[in-house]
Amino acid sequence: MQPRMVREDGSEGRKGVGPLIPPLQDSLRPLRQQVFERVRAAGLIPRVQVAKDLGVSPASVTTLTSELIDAGLIEEVASPRDGDAGRGRPAVALGVRAAAHRVAGMKLSDREHTAVIVDFAGNLIADDVIPRRPGPMPLAEILDAIETLLNRVCAKAGIARSDLSGVGIGVPGFVDVAEGMVLWSSVLLDRAVPLAAAAEGRLGLPVSVDNDANLVALAELWFGAGRALADFAVVTIEHGVGMGFVMNHRIYRGSQRLGMELGHTKVQLDGALCRCGQRGCLEAYVADYALAREATTALNWSHKEGQSITVLLESLYDHAKAGNATARSIFRRAGRYLAVGLSNVINLFDPALIILSGERMRYDYLYAAETLAEMDNLAINSGRPRPPIEIHAWGDLLWAHGAAALALSAVSEGLLAPAREIAAQ
Numbered sequence: 001m002q003p004r005m006v007r008e009d010g011s012e013g014r015k016g017v018g019p020l021i022p023p024l025q026d027s028l029r030p031l032r033q034q035v036f037e038r039v040r041a042a043g044l045i046p047r048v049q050v051a052k053d054l055g056v057s058p059a060s061v062t063t064l065t066s067e068l069i070d071a072g073l074i075e076e077v078a079s080p081r082d083g084d085a086g087r088g089r090p091a092v093a094l095g096v097r098a099a100a101h102r103v104a105g106m107k108l109s110d111r112e113h114t115a116v117i118v119d120f121a122g123n124l125i126a127d128d129v130i131p132r133r134p135g136p137m138p139l140a141e142i143l144d145a146i147e148t149l150l151n152r153v154c155a156k157a158g159i160a161r162s163d164l165s166g167v168g169i170g171v172p173g174f175v176d177v178a179e180g181m182v183l184w185s186s187v188l189l190d191r192a193v194p195l196a197a198a199a200e201g202r203l204g205l206p207v208s209v210d211n212d213a214n215l216v217a218l219a220e221l222w223f224g225a226g227r228a229l230a231d232f233a234v235v236t237i238e239h240g241v242g243m244g245f246v247m248n249h250r251i252y253r254g255s256q257r258l259g260m261e262l263g264h265t266k267v268q269l270d271g272a273l274c275r276c277g278q279r280g281c282l283e284a285y286v287a288d289y290a291l292a293r294e295a296t297t298a299l300n301w302s303h304k305e306g307q308s309i310t311v312l313l314e315s316l317y318d319h320a321k322a323g324n325a326t327a328r329s330i331f332r333r334a335g336r337y338l339a340v341g342l343s344n345v346i347n348l349f350d351p352a353l354i355i356l357s358g359e360r361m362r363y364d365y366l367y368a369a370e371t372l373a374e375m376d377n378l379a380i381n382s383g384r385p386r387p388p389i390e391i392h393a394w395g396d397l398l399w400a401h402g403a404a405a406l407a408l409s410a411v412s413e414g415l416l417a418p419a420r421e422i423a424a425q
């Protein structure tokens, strides 16, 4: 495709200048939504503090919080005043009414499916996991698995499925969150699957779908290390390599909601074959199937049909730990490619923090001192310190929590924002 030549001569009359920001962008969100989100983020907060934080009059906050209390979304909680416990009237703070809504979050992966149920304040009520056979599935089978898991986790929580206000689902691959469309995923046989609509039809509940790495970033943003950070990256290393990027306290998604596919950025021209069908992707050097491919070749192991990739990798790791030079070189090579990927993230985005997350993070060769030194060498030499790297070897439960945060934000947006395309946070 030829690039379009644009000539700006300014001869077409007065069209205005400055960015054309459509109405109802973040800064223009309805005040009652901003009040609700401030209360949710604070946990417990007095009205006067909400007014101060949002820079609005206490009278406006009183009116809006009365509406939110009448709607059953927030509640007054008595909290003892500092210094005069037992004397006088207790101070009143506002908090989210936890029982107002319950949502489910699910992570569908190549090894197992995980689910959680949380209340409206984000507290965990129940969780469950079902194993699965590896490989892509037809949509009907995925829907069966989703329904089975949801019924089980609801039973654990002691609630009916109809008590839920929404479900968030995370899948690996290319996902358009606005349309609920999975364009490609390693867990689905077909491309361009309208998973949100299909799951809504099956479950009779509102469903949001997102890329699983975005949901880990969302989990860090809602519950973890990223709550107070404006800009940070989460790089996930599992069956594939993913990235979620938070920009100005929001998940960055790109113009077609397909951005941040770090795993498919190219680190080698005409390089190793990737699951996506292209060559030289970072994922083809770092993900578990890449390590397994190297292991079966280099160590002359036969990869039996149905053999667990986890067992194979554990064995490779044990060999590396025991000093097997070939096994060590496989991890070290993957670590060097990871360093290339991370240095590109630093050079492009200058994040405040990079969190490495996922099962594979148990394999400490991937983030050994040599890997970090290599990353330092490849990041631009600005004289400033590079961003800190944190390792979060949390399991699928965290990912499912992120999916629950997606559902929670869809529910609160639906209740508080005027009808418009929902931009999940």
Ligand SMILES: [Zn+2]
Pocket: 263, 264, 274, 275, 276, 277, 278, 281, 283
């Ligand atoms: Zn690829």
